[in-house]
Amino acid sequence: MCLAVPGRVLDIEEKDGTRMATVDxxxxxKEVCLEYLPDLQVGEYAIVHxxxxxxxxxxxxxxxxxxxxAQLGMLQEEFGDPWEQAAQAGGSPWPFEGDPFEGDQxxxxxxxxxxx
Amino acid sequence: xxxxxxxxxxxxxxxxxxxxxxxVTRPWALMEVCGGQTHTIIRHGIDQLLPEQVELIHGPxxxxxxxxxxVIDKALEIASRPGVIFCSFGDMLRVPGTGRDLFQVRSExxxxxxxxSPLDALKVAQQNPGREVVFFGIGFETxxxxxxxxxxxxxKLGIPNFSLLVSHVRVPPAxxxxxxxxxxxxxGFLAAGHVCSVMGMGxxxxxAARHRVPIVVTGFEPLDILEGVRRAVHQLExxxxxxxxxxxxAVRPExxxxxxxxxxxxxxxxxxxxxxxxxxxxxGWRLSERYRDFDAEHRFSVTGITTLEPAECRSGEVLQxxxxxxxxxxxxxxCTPRNPLGAxxxxxxxxxxxxxxxxxxxxxxxxxxxxxETSPVA
Numbered sequence: 303m304c305l306a307v308p309g310r311v312l313d314i315e316e317k318d319g320t321r322m323a324t325v326d327x328x329x330x331x332k333e334v335c336l337e338y339l340p341d342l343q344v345g346e347y348a349i350v351h352x353x354x355x356x357x358x359x360x361x362x363x364x365x366x367x368x369x370x371x372a373q374l375g376m377l378q379e380e381f382g383d384p385w386e387q388a389a390q391a392g393g394s395p396w397p398f399e400g401d402p403f404e405g406d407q408x409x410x411x412x413x414x415x416x417x418x
Numbered sequence: 419x420x421x422x423x424x425x426x427x428x429x430x431x432x433x434x435x436x437x438x439x440x441x442v443t444r445p446w447a448l449m450e451v452c453g454g455q456t457h458t459i460i461r462h463g464i465d466q467l468l469p470e471q472v473e474l475i476h477g478p479x480x481x482x483x484x485x486x487x488x489v490i491d492k493a494l495e496i497a498s499r500p501g502v503i504f505c506s507f508g509d510m511l512r513v514p515g516t517g518r519d520l521f522q523v524r525s526e527x528x529x530x531x532x533x534x535s536p537l538d539a540l541k542v543a544q545q546n547p548g549r550e551v552v553f554f555g556i557g558f559e560t561x562x563x564x565x566x567x568x569x570x571x572x573x574k575l576g577i578p579n580f581s582l583l584v585s586h587v588r589v590p591p592a593x594x595x596x597x598x599x600x601x602x603x604x605x606g607f608l609a610a611g612h613v614c615s616v617m618g619m620g621x622x623x624x625x626a627a628r629h630r631v632p633i634v635v636t637g638f639e640p641l642d643i644l645e646g647v648r649r650a651v652h653q654l655e656x657x658x659x660x661x662x663x664x665x666x667x668a669v670r671p672e673x674x675x676x677x678x679x680x681x682x683x684x685x686x687x688x689x690x691x692x693x694x695x696x697x698x699x700x701x702g703w704r705l706s707e708r709y710r711d712f713d714a715e716h717r718f719s720v721t722g723i724t725t726l727e728p729a730e731c732r733s734g735e736v737l738q739x740x741x742x743x744x745x746x747x748x749x750x751x752x753c754t755p756r757n758p759l760g761a762x763x764x765x766x767x768x769x770x771x772x773x774x775x776x777x778x779x780x781x782x783x784x785x786x787x788x789x790x791e792t793s794p795v796a
Contacts, residue, residue: 305454306560306612318575335537337567338677349615349668352507352557353535354564356674357615363667370426370639374461379766384508384532388521391764392512393756398525 305380306351307371308364309334311344325350328368330381424462425640434644435467438651445471446654447603448647449596449739451589452610453480453767454638460772462640464647472651475603475739476772478592478692479610481557482509482765484737486691488725489585490515493554496583496718497523497530503546505539506554508532512764516725536568543572543580552714555582559613562586562703563677566684569705569712581714584704587690589613590621591701597629601740606650608636608643611665618673622661630659637665684709693761694727694734733760736769743770750774 309325314336316322321336325348332353336342339355347364348355359367371377379387389396425431450456456476459465465474478484494515497504504520511521511532524530529549533539536553543551555565565582572580589610596602609622614635626633632653636646646664653659663669683706690702705713715721727734731753732746743749743762753759755771762768766775 306615318571320571332534333537335535335564335567338563338674338680340676349612351560351612352564353537354567356560356563356612356677357668357670359668366426367639381534384511385521388508388511391755391766392519392521394521394525401524403524403529403531 305376306349306356307377307380308347308359308367309350309355310347310364311336311342311355313344314342323355325355327381328372328377330377332381422467427641430641431644434641434648438472438644438648439469441648441651441655442469442471443655445473446605446651447473447475448606448608448650449475449477449604450608450636450643450646451477451479451593452608452613452636452638453483453765453769454612455479455608455610455636455643456769457767457772458638458640458643460769460776463776464640464643468647472647474647476736476742476769477596477607477739478695478737479558479589479613480762480765480767480769481561481587482513483733483761483768484587484692484695485510485513485556485585485761486693486725487515487727488691488723489556489583490519491725492715492720492723493520493583494518494523495720495723496552496714497528498526499550499718501549502718503529503531503542503549503551504554505531505533505536505542505551507556509765509767510554510556512758513761514758514764536565537571540568540572540575540577540580543577544575547579549579550717551580552718553580553582555584555586558587558589558610559617559681560610560615562685563616563674563680566680569684569709570680572712573709581712581717582705583714584685585690586685586703587692588687588701588703589617590625591698592692593625593633595695595698595701596738597625597631599738599740601738604631604739606632606654607634608646608650609633611635611637611642611669614663614665614669614673616674616677618678619661619663619669619671620673626659626661632659633661635661635663635665635669637668692737694731694737696734728759731760733762733768733770736762743773746770 309327312324325334347359539553685703686706688704735741758764763770
């Protein structure tokens with residue numbers, strides 16, 4: 303959660319009166335709020351933390367950081383399945399038997415996909 | 419220097435290290451404030467590449483680690499209530515409260531969901547108008563603005579079934595507390611880069627001058643850490659104590675004005691307890707009066723829950739830089755990432771977990787050393 307990851311703005315639109323963007327993090331695409339960097343444009347890079355763009359970053363630095371994160375497996379840590387990671391860390395079974403919420407992540411990914 | 423080839427730019431890493439080695443004439447103790455920095459330092463063996471005279475002390479900058487036990491217990495209590503959807507970042511799932519964690523609450527049937535962004539929790543509230551949706555709002559100055567924006571949106575859009583369980587903490591009062599503790603050995607700080615991306619550097623010059631410590635704003639990639647150490651060592655050797663920005667690609671002196679304005683609107687400064695450390699005055703945020711309706715502690719009447727921390731866990735001393743993780747008797751024995759006693763072991767950014775994960779099990783000479791004098795800061 304501490305991590306802030308550089309991403310590139312793919313497109314921008316207004317939603318519920320809020321400036322939102324789709325942002326590419328080295329292949330993973332997420333919805334990101336631009337309210338704190340309102341003049342960020344398509345094609346620019348920013349440091350993104352928990353779905354919010356917090357500071358502009360130049361392209362070269364952003365690409366270097368993304369490359370490093372990919373090498374170290376940190377993109378997987380940030381965007382992978384948190385339940386699976388927590389289960390692994392604690393040695394607990396996952397998924398829980400008959401878990402009514404199993405597939406939450408898949409569902410939200412499908413929603414993101416449909417939105418694109 | 420067996421790890422130097424693993425650096426992204428080994429030549430630059432070598433030049434920075436050579437400069438540090440050539441500059442140091444005396445022992446210096448630097449504290450890296452951010453948990454991400456601790457993780458990088460241990461992962462890349464940076465502490466072992468530095469000259470022996472340069473000691474890195476691990477600071478309290480892991481938000482998961484410093485969230486007090488009683489706040490975790492409040493989260494567990496709320497998450498267990500029928501009709502509640504409890505949303506959190508993934509790294510809170512395994513943080514132990516008294517006897518269990520959020521992972522177990524879900525296995526017992528609680529509706530605990532992991533979100534990537536607090537705005538996702540707000541969406542869950544919009545989609546489930548008949549349920550109470552609570553978001554676990556922890557984190558430092560980097561995470562507080564996203565959570566502040568979410569509460570602002572909830573109010574603006576009139577979403578009455580959303581609330582925030584708030585446990586936000588602020589770095590500068592923690593630095594003040596560390597410098598004021600009797601056992602403090604810190605002579606310079608590597609300040610947390612992304613905190614400064616939001617807050618700017620305005621709070622630091624006064625701290626640096628009053629405590630006569632250099633404060634170097636530092637990123638968390640391996641080369642960033644080496645550059646931060648290099649600049650701090652140069653200042654110390656010259657007898658200087660100023661604020662320096664070694665992370666200019668992501669930090670502007672003024673920070674992020676839009677985020678600062680939102681923090682000012684939604685939150686107000688309050689005293690906060692830090693897990694293992696105790697209360698640090700002015701070290702946290704709570705919702706301001708205008709947004710008090712969105713405070714989960716009041717909505718679910720859990721303000722009365724108080725919890726004592728386990729006596730055998732020494733994470734408080736680790737968080738204050740008074741001991742290294744492997745000086746704790748429980749380290750790697752009764753306390754491991756699978757069975758953590760305290761949060762510094764459960765979060766991968768915690769100093770204990772970083773030591774455990776990256777081959778520091780064998781390096782436990784400190785275990786036989788006498789424990790350092792403990793010095794609660796408040």
